[in-house]
Amino acid sequence: MIVPRVPVQHRRLLPDHRLSGPTPWVIAILMMLTLLAAAAGVGLARSANAIGQAIAGRVTVQITTANPVERAEQAAALRRRAAAQPFVRSARAVEQQELRATLGQWFGSAEGDDPVLKSLPLPALIDVDFIGAERDEHVQALRALVAAEAPGARIIPHAEWLGPVARLIRSLAWVAGALVLLMALASAAVVIMTARAALGTHYATIEMLHLIGATDRQITRLFQRRIAIDTAYGIALGTLVAAAVLLLIGWQWSGVTSGLAATASLGVAGWGLLLALPLLAIALAALTARQTLLAALKKIL
Amino acid sequence: MMDGGGGPRPGGAMVEFDGVGLRYGPDAEVLSDISFNLQPGSFYFLTGASGAGKTSLLKMLYLAQRPSRGIVRLFGEDLVTMPRHRLPGFRRRIGVVFQDFRLIPHLSARDNIALPLRIAGVREEDLAGPVAEMLSWIGLFERAEARPATLSGGEQQRVAIARAVIARPQLLVADEPTGNVDPDMAMRLLGLFEALNRLGTTVVVATHDIHLISRIDSAQMMRLEKGRMADPTGALRYPPANRV
Ligand SMILES: Nc1ncnc2c1ncn2[C@@H]1O[C@H](COP(=O)(O)OP(=O)(O)OP(=O)(O)O)[C@@H](O)[C@H]1O
Numbered sequence: 163m164i165v166p167r168v169p170v171q172h173r174r175l176l177p178d179h180r181l182s183g184p185t186p187w188v189i190a191i192l193m194m195l196t197l198l199a200a201a202a203g204v205g206l207a208r209s210a211n212a213i214g215q216a217i218a219g220r221v222t223v224q225i226t227t228a229n230p231v232e233r234a235e236q237a238a239a240l241r242r243r244a245a246a247q248p249f250v251r252s253a254r255a256v257e258q259q260e261l262r263a264t265l266g267q268w269f270g271s272a273e274g275d276d277p278v279l280k281s282l283p284l285p286a287l288i289d290v291d292f293i294g295a296e297r298d299e300h301v302q303a304l305r306a307l308v309a310a311e312a313p314g315a316r317i318i319p320h321a322e323w324l325g326p327v328a329r330l331i332r333s334l335a336w337v338a339g340a341l342v343l344l345m346a347l348a349s350a351a352v353v354i355m356t357a358r359a360a361l362g363t364h365y366a367t368i369e370m371l372h373l374i375g376a377t378d379r380q381i382t383r384l385f386q387r388r389i390a391i392d393t394a395y396g397i398a399l400g401t402l403v404a405a406a407v408l409l410l411i412g413w414q415w416s417g418v419t420s421g422l423a424a425t426a427s428l429g430v431a432g433w434g435l436l437l438a439l440p441l442l443a444i445a446l447a448a449l450t451a452r453q454t455l456l457a458a459l460k461k462i463l
Numbered sequence: 464m465m466d467g468g469g470g471p472r473p474g475g476a477m478v479e480f481d482g483v484g485l486r487y488g489p490d491a492e493v494l495s496d497i498s499f500n501l502q503p504g505s506f507y508f509l510t511g512a513s514g515a516g517k518t519s520l521l522k523m524l525y526l527a528q529r530p531s532r533g534i535v536r537l538f539g540e541d542l543v544t545m546p547r548h549r550l551p552g553f554r555r556r557i558g559v560v561f562q563d564f565r566l567i568p569h570l571s572a573r574d575n576i577a578l579p580l581r582i583a584g585v586r587e588e589d590l591a592g593p594v595a596e597m598l599s600w601i602g603l604f605e606r607a608e609a610r611p612a613t614l615s616g617g618e619q620q621r622v623a624i625a626r627a628v629i630a631r632p633q634l635l636v637a638d639e640p641t642g643n644v645d646p647d648m649a650m651r652l653l654g655l656f657e658a659l660n661r662l663g664t665t666v667v668v669a670t671h672d673i674h675l676i677s678r679i680d681s682a683q684m685m686r687l688e689k690g691r692m693a694d695p696t697g698a699l700r701y702p703p704a705n706r707v
């Protein structure tokens with residue numbers, strides 16, 4: 163029972179001061195922060211996974227043979243033979259034009275028509291995507307090909323330089339997850355303090371109720387109902403604000419037209435988690451209140 | 464005195480105290496060696512100087528306090544070892560008038576009086592009649608919706624008494640129930656206790672009021688002196704006969 167049913171006449175036993183204390187507001191703030199941290203965690207975890215998948219099976223072969231004609235021949239031959247291997251999904255030669263354009267951004271001419279840049283000997287690059295996860299074996303096999311077709315060329319696995327980025331993003335996701343847990347603990351602490359304060363405030367009433375034969379269960383339901391309703395208001399408010407913030411961020415990231423599409427990048431599971439959190443919070447608050455109240459009442463005869 | 468099981472053990476006592484002592488915290492005992500039996504349907508006055516321990520004794524009687532030592536039995540069951548969860552059932556059979564009233568301040572007189580019935584789960588349509596009747600009987604029908612703070616001391620006391628008797632308890636415990644009312648009202652309230660007593664309720668009234676005591680011939684006296692029960696004849700421990 164999250165919000166216990168209490169007869170109307172019994173509800174009057176607690177004077178009606180709904181939303182008067184700080185509890186709903188503190189809960190609202192904690193809920194909002196929890197949802198934002200959870201959204202950040204889900205988003206980061208998903209991009210870490212995306213990067214991880216993209217780089218796990220990809221290497222670039224860099225051919226630096228000095229003679230440009232020989233270099234081009236080696237590159238073409240290697241690309242052809244690599245593409246023919248069963249463990250290779252695709253092998254693609256990076257166009258010299260594409261390389262120039264990339265480097266041109268550093269040289270100050272986006273088209274790559276800078277004279278200095280034109281005079282630079284650029285290496286030939288071949289991107290190879292493997293099939294399956296046994297990257298080390300594939301690299302060994304590719305190394306044999308490279309030795310035959312383009313001696314002296316280097317094989318650069320993408321995981322080597324993008325891996326640390328993916329790991330950083332993943333550890334940020336873990337930090338976000340830890341924040342969600344800590345805020346759940348803080349919320350439970352707020353509920354415990356609220357329940358204890360309520361018992362203190364109404365001690366005389368509780369003593370009286372005990373003496374005329376009220377059970378702990380009856381008294382607990384009375385208080386649990388009030389606390390559950392107050393925290394539910396706070397949770398609803400915090401959820402609304404968090405939803406507004408998330409939509410705003412998504413909208414800013416991706417421009418006016420595809421705002422909703424961008425926020426959908428949290429994925430179905432991500433949105434499911436975000437929707438489940440407020441409901442879990444309401445249940446957690448009610449159960450915490452209930453346990454606190456029962457434990458405290460046991461100390462009174 | 465050693466009973467050893469062969470003594471004249473009174474059958475069916477409503478309340479039995481045997482060698483009961485009570486101390487608050489580490490201080491000396493405020494009640495010592497209290498032994499008595501209360502017979503069903505009897506009427507008792509508890510007297511004693513201020514501070515003699517009357518309220519303390521009544522607290523054990525209405526289950527607000529467990530004794531520090533000795534045996535307390537209520538309705539034939541040992542209260543000292545009784546688990547907490549069984550106490551509410553016993554408390555619903557006891558009506559209490561507190562020395563300091565203890566009305567719930569944010570409830571109207573009507574809701575205060577109805578409280579024991581509601582706690583016991585009586586339906587609203589079944590309790591409206593008795594509560595209204597009780598309100599008229601204590602002369603507060605017009606003030607039914609008044610909060611305790613807006614009532615005079617005597618009016619609050621009447622509400623407290625109405626709350627204690629509304630559920631027809633088997634045992635009524637009243638601590639100075641007439642301390643704040645005029646002599647006429649005191650007699651009226653005593654009449655209510657007597658009427659309940661005639662219907663079978665065991666009544667225990669702690670009071671200093673000599674007039675009150677002289678009004679009920681059949682009542683038995685219990686006297687506390689500095690935390691000990693004065694029982695020169697032993698009648699409280701071994702009542703001559705059951706008087707129903
Ligand atoms: N909660 C308590 N903690 C400590 N001592 C207490 C407590 N209640 C009562 N006492 C002490 O126990 C003794 C008996 O008190 P009690 O209230 O039982 O007396 P009483 O006979 O009811 O007095 P009165 O006629 O003034 O109401 C007193 O000395 C009092 O100071």
Ligand SMILES: [Mg+2]
Binds near residue numbers: 519562
């Ligand atoms: Mg007293």
